[in-house]
Amino acid sequence: MAEKLVVTFNAGSSSLRCGIFRQSEAGPVQVRNFHIRGLPDEMVLTEKDLVAGTQTETELGTPTSADSAHPEALAHMLARLDEVSGLGTIVAFSHRIVHGGADYLAPILIDDDVLAQLKTLEPLAPSHQPHNLRPIRQVQEHYPGIPQIGCFDTAFHRTQPRHAQIFGLPRALTEDGILRYGFHGLSYDYIAHKLERSYPDLAAKRIIVAQLGRGVSMCALKNGQSIATTMGLTALDGLPMGVRCGALDPGVVLHLIMDRGHSPEEVRDMLYERSGLLGVSGISGEMNDLLASDRTEAAEAVDYFVYQCGRNFGSLAAALGGVDGVVLTGGMGEHIPDLRARLVNELAWLGADLDESANRDGGPYLTTSQSRLPVLMLPTDEERVLARRAYDLLASDVGRDYMRA
Structure with missing residues (x-):
């Protein structure tokens, strides 16, 4: 039986990261990693084969224009995914999305309505949100029918008591979603689980x-x-x-x-x-x-x-x-x-x-x-969290219902 793979995307203003994961008894295991850096100027692709323990680096050249840099980088990434399709069957794409606002408190399957609502949050994260959302349409067109899952940096902080989330502003603004959301939630999620497992x-x-x-x-x-x-x-x-x-x-x-x-x-x-x-x-x-x-x-x-x-x-x-x-x-x-x-x-x-x-x-x-x-240094791994959350969602009633539809 072909491996069921989850592909993660972590898109930023100057780089694009992509990971390929398979599921194991111990959780998601990364088998390939792609990283394009240097945007919007000279693009360099680093590819790691985590199974063979090898790494290659390829100069991709300068984008046609600054505006086309990120779409061109993603096109290079999708071409690499096509080339390694023999690793297994892609069952989901999992995207890091910086801002989920007041409505998105957990990973979610992305459809047109969700995407439209997430775009309204771009003014609150102008350096991140547009880049996070851009790959979704392009991936959707290249791999139609495969679920796309959004995982939100803000979601991890929704456990905070209300007094830690509000500002000293008129109550109507607070009720309208002007809150302290917090970010880097995928990284904190990973560290919390790392402490639980190892410390x-x-x-x-x-x-x-x-x-x-x-x-x-x-x-x-x-x-x-x-x-x-x-x-x-x-x-x-x-x-x-x-x-x-x-x-x-x-x-x-x-x-x-x-x-x-x-x-x-x-x-x-x-x-x-x-x-x-x-x-x-x-x-x-x-x-x-x-x-x-x-x-x-x-x-x-x-x-x-x-x-x-x-x-x-x-x-x-x-x-x-x-x-x-x-x-x-x-x-x-x-x-x-x-x-x-x-x-x-x-x-x-x-x-x-x-x-x-x-x-x-x-x-x-x-x-x-x-x-x-005690003070520790622990490397973080947001991509592993993206993969874990995607596998969990696919295994849930929501995921099973989506796959049957």
Whole structure:
């Protein structure tokens, strides 16, 4: 019998990731991985065969235009999927979708009505949502009849108490969906399950997870569920990021528009594309670049980032009523030991004692055995969550009914 495969898509502004998974007794196992990076300029495809343990890299060239970059990248990806069709039968495509709003609290089968509603949320996630949704139509046309499933970053945070979700705004706006939704939910979902499987002594306790990628947020977990998070209605809130501002006095936005004459579009571009580490440093939005620089502006941007992380660790510890462990994940958390060391030292007041050797070696524990607060580095895997959620949905009554229709 042919393997029943789930294909995952994780589409961003500068990259497109695709994974092929088969089901096993231990859960989804990835057999192939494709990653196109460099959008919208020079495209490079990296393909990994996880069974054979091989990796190839192919230069795809420059897109015809900036507007056509993402459709062209997806066309390359679909062509590769066609070439490896002998691996098994694709039974579903599972897409990461950043914003699910108030209505989508769990993975869902995508139809035209769902897609239309998700497009109305694009203004709340302009750097992500259009890219997340774009592959759905193209995949639908290339592989008609195969279920497409949406998995939402916002859904993981719906376990938060209502007082953690609302803003201090007129009640009518709250009832109309102006809420603190939070993001990076697929990553937090993976870490929560990883703790349950591999660190059961921590899984049921009070944990702060720091998702340290180009987008940055933190989440307070209690018994594996989200209690509080740093992001809000949009992915601008909370910690400073590569090019996004993080938490900002709303009066600054009013001042820029009403007193300094900036248009709303100019302010949106500034906050989403020209702020954060890039804005503070004036050099780069990449932490490695800033750590390697000898310029005072770079050092100031790093200090600002570490300081804000320290403040937010304290805020989430208060929301949890204490903290029993911290997990660092995401690209910066996984690959930049110097940053990890500074963040662990920010947690010294909570009992964290850095193990310099373990930190250099990548953990998983970054703290000494005498440390009152354990700090771990755990790589995340959003694609595995996409696959697991898709297999679960297909096995449910909803999935079985869809497949019979």
